[in-house]
Amino acid sequence: MDDTMSQVSTTSADKIIADLYPRKFGTAGRIWTLVLLVICAIGAYAYYRQLRYGLEVTAMRDYASWGIYISNFVFFVAISLVGSLITAILRLSNARWSTPLTRIAEIIAVSAIVFASIIIIVDMGRPERFMNIFLHLRIQSPIIWDVVVISTYFVISLLLLYLPLLPDLQILTTDPEKNSGFQNKLYRLLGSFWRGTQEQLRICNRSIYILCITIIPVAFTIHTVTSWLFATTFRPGWDSTNFGAYFISGAFLVGGGAVLVAMYLFRRSYHLENYITTDLFDKMGKIVVMLALLYLYFNVNEYLVPAFKMKKPEEIHLHELFAGKYALIFWFAILVGMIFPLIMLLFRKGREPFPAFVAGVMVVVGAWFKRYLIVTPTLLHPFLPITDVPESYRRYFPSWEEWAITMGSLAGALLIITFFARLFPIIPIYETVTERSETHENL
């Protein structure tokens, strides 16, 4: 820190530190946290009921054997890909403007992966047998591949969150008076070994660089393997060679949308107008346009090519999506999740903070329903007729427990992000300082 920092005028560095220093929750922050905690508590109670009575408390039955837990899992895995997009892909392509967004993207990735793992355990009929996955592991099951790559991705994401944090931890510990006792303990625990020497910086930067390269194939793998949970089966709507690419493009889109939303909310609540600039919304908006076009392209492939042929098993499935009982959600996901935000963000005015935020919300909400459409309709359109089952087995609408657990998991992910932003600078201080000083020099 010492060398680089000295090049910057102390005043501007101090201002950056003051601006970006973690702050106590205001009233809004407290209400927000409280609401999230309540939603989590309701979810936890619902899960207690599920543990007690079994998956019977859900609306899943033998045909709709996977429900919103699985679609929510796919959603979480998808949204976590944004970490690799912002941190790795943009960093490696020298798009320095993305620096203020790296930590936002990385904490979204980490919290999403945590809850993806939790929700998949929630979906298990016998969660207490979780260890069987390691005791009796069979490598040819795509579930095992998913376990391997998701845990790898989690570790890399955590490191990519942690390593750039080290210089910031040093800044945070310079004045213990400003922090609570818990914060000081935490900062010391995480970063007391960091001296900011040239050697440490070199190792750190080198590690970040290597991790950035590593995380790209791992990110592609986690979502490709997740798509294979479906594509390795025969079912209409899943039996597609397009699935890996389709899932990855959708994942990048929802991640981009989530970053737009998070940017706006952090900018508002922490008054970060000087750091999360309108220019940043403009650039991020353009990226989301590109991602939406990409996802739209894969959707065309995914739906229109089978629709052209109308093979018998696909026919019912596609009819129900296009014009049947899933039509409302289907067109909502296509229009609100892709086409409307795409059109909005095409215009400069649409890429201003608030409209971009709205577009981001549309992308994220649309994406959640899109995952529902990927999982449920296929299961309710089996090859053989649905026979010899009670009426309740023929359809699927999630029970309150499923909704509560799903909402609880979403709230939990937001809670991790909220607490993280309370404890650590959500915009990297050190990197912002060095970058601004470099820009000064270049001028």
Added chain:
Amino acid sequence: MENNVTSRRNFLATGLAAAAGCANCSCGKSHTHEAQDIQPTGEKVKLLSVDGEVIEVDRAFLKPVPDLPKVSNDIERRGIEGKKFVMVIDLSRCKNVGACKEACNHAHSLHPDHNWIKIDAMQDAEESAPYWQPTTCMHCDNPPCVKVCPVDATFKRQDGIVLIDSDRCIGCRFCMAACPYSTRVFNWGDPQVPEPLASEPYSCETSTPQKIGTVGKCDFCPDMARKGELPHCVSACPNGVFFFGDMNEDSVTNGAETFRFSELVRDKAGYRLMEDLGTKPSVYYLPPVNRNFPFEPKSENKEPTVT
């Protein structure tokens, strides 16, 4: 259940049992010894001796072989050596009586919502005739369910049977998604198994007792095969729709009639479901030609049979 089986089935089962008993323990001596205190009934039954001769024995001399001791999980996972079980379902004989289902549900103490055998009302094309199609687990030779199981809870045995180890199943339900025949069911809640069965240890071969949070499906009744008896659905069907047997012996029987498997499938144009998927099922279907019964749509599939 055991009481209302027909006499011809009884004959076959006991015959098989006696033959199996002799072959297994070579206990001819004890048989003759016991024979002294048995009063002949005068009713003769024909049996095939181990030397391949047809012999006549008085019914009184037939003694059911006691239940074989439970086999270990290891042996259950390996299967019965030298066997390759196969089923043939003759669609021309099915009128959706549902006795197969009832017998199966009862024998495995299934949850009232569950049926391992389902009888689909099928119609292949608009102009073609509808028919009833009972489906069991296909016991595929290239089983998609086994491929996706992360913990080896569902496995393929050397005798061709696909079974489930409910003591190991983690309840991820990937196998249910993978099975194109929708044959698998899940114990969403308590399976409501009556005592004392509920507290028995689980056996992969009997598939009982069903356990909460795990998958279940048709198991081809390997416990019956070990005893030399036919699966419950086969013996329960009043119309002889189901034929069961061993491909290596090239014979299948519904209890009353026995056919050479290869000839039956050849002469009656047997086929398997969804051949194009490459799953290689062990269940063959005979097309619904020259029906024994007309298709009666009024007997539309009832709600699940409660046993």
